Amino acid sequence: MIHREILGDGSIRLAKDGCSFVFRRLRPGAVLVTIAGRDTGGLGDAPLDELHAELVRYPPVDLYVDARSATFAAESVSDAWTRFFSANRERLQRVRILVATPFVELVVNVAKLFSRTGELIRVESDARSFEDAVARAAPAPARAPSQPGLTRATEPEIAAGPAAPAGAAAASPTAIRREVQADGAVRISNERCAYVFRRIRPGAVLIAITGHDGGEFGEVPLDEIRREIARSGPLALFVDLRAVTVAAPSVSDAWTAFFAASRETLSRVRLLVGSKLLELVVVLSKEASRTGELIQIDDDPERFEAALAREAASGRPAPRGPSRP
Known part of the structure; x- marks a missing residue:
């Protein structure tokens, strides 16, 4: 069974079989996805369904994927992401994916190549550069959105x-x-x-x-x-x-x-x-x-x-x- 929960800061977490995805909206039209563990395909289409809902709400979307803690991705997972990128190129403004291992980098580059999305997707291993880009995508703290959001700021009610x-x-x-x-x-x-x-x-x-x-x-x-x-x-x-x-x-x-x-x-x-x-x-x-x-x-x-x-x-x-x- 896939475990889906809404965390205290409004982000959404999906987890199953040692793999988790956390979805946080930085602002309307910008989303951070953090992936951890071995993705053997047990989550099925659930992660992409979460993303697709966001593409429908606020297109075109800036997508940031932090895959530093991802250790494995099955072939079926790579194929699903390839189809997703190919089918949604008009709803995505830009995609930045942070990787930390040669294996995950290879998997992501294969998905990028076969999605035929040109320069839409940027794969990188520089964590500081990625985190700076995420920070720029988020609004000023006093107006940070509630769901999903990079952080929850105190806002007047x-x-x-x-x-x-x-x-x-x-x-x-x-x-x-x-x-x-x-x-x-x-x-x-x-x-x-x-x-x-x-x-x-x-x-x-x-x-x-x-x-x-x-x-x-x-x-x-x-x-x-x-x-x-x-x-x-x-x-x-x-x-x-x-x-x-x-x-x-x-x-x-x-x-x-x-x-x-x-x-x-x-x-x-x-x-x-x-x-x-x-x-x-x-x-x-x-x-x-x-x-x-x-x-x-x-x-x-x-x-x-x-x-x-x-x-x-x-x-x-x-x-x-x-x-x-």
């Missing part, structure tokens, strides 16, 4: 309602849980915040967010929405923000980037806010996403609930008329 408990902003990240509830809703949560995703009908989803979102979830909630879009096509999205107490700037940034990138796959977005400050944050996100009239902001719960009821009704089969003799 926006109180959207009642004050968060003392010390909440500085609390250490907690484990993120994903559970499917009895009614089919999906709940993603940690000790401070929860997202509940409920399908109203095929092609329409309600998200209820509660608590203190310090950015620890990163792209996890947005990936749930992307999966629903993949299932149902263009999505009507309803988001209930009344119970949000705190939202970090990185959360607003991630949603803004999501709206901007998903304007063709969202049919409409309706957001219910519970405070004037949160409304201001949402308005700024709407304007920054440049999505025109796609997003509607509500501060009236009754109006929001009525729109939700209409949406649910629109997916019900029309009643049958009386049968004819």
Whole structure:
């Protein structure tokens, strides 16, 4: 079984049979992948699936691969990376791969050659040069993103309602849980915040967010929405923000980037806010996403609930008329 976990700094770790991959977003459009151990192919396509999701979110991507601690790669692994580079050359801006052994260097150079990607891929053994390039790709610490990120910086958070408990902003990240509830809703949560995703009908989803979102979830909630879009096509999205107490700037940034990138796959977005400050944050996100009239902001719960009821009704089969003799 492949072990997948979200680490405290928001990075994603895949591990199996003595091999691990850690994926960290340096900024939207730049990713660091750290590989350790013997990759005999037991992880299958899982590492490339993680990368592909990032290419879809923020193309073109600068990819940094730290393979210093990789000791072996099976032929099937090299072949899979070759196909990945060849198929995604338009979504990759540049690729830098750091190696430490002649064997791994040979494997990487073979993948580079047969991918026919020209000068897209740079293979190097100078750790200092590689680390400097990674540092340049990351934003200034005060604006470091939450997921995945090279490091987690302390960033100011926006109180959207009642004050968060003392010390909440500085609390250490907690484990993120994903559970499917009895009614089919999906709940993603940690000790401070929860997202509940409920399908109203095929092609329409309600998200209820509660608590203190310090950015620890990163792209996890947005990936749930992307999966629903993949299932149902263009999505009507309803988001209930009344119970949000705190939202970090990185959360607003991630949603803004999501709206901007998903304007063709969202049919409409309706957001219910519970405070004037949160409304201001949402308005700024709407304007920054440049999505025109796609997003509607509500501060009236009754109006929001009525729109939700209409949406649910629109997916019900029309009643049958009386049968004819």
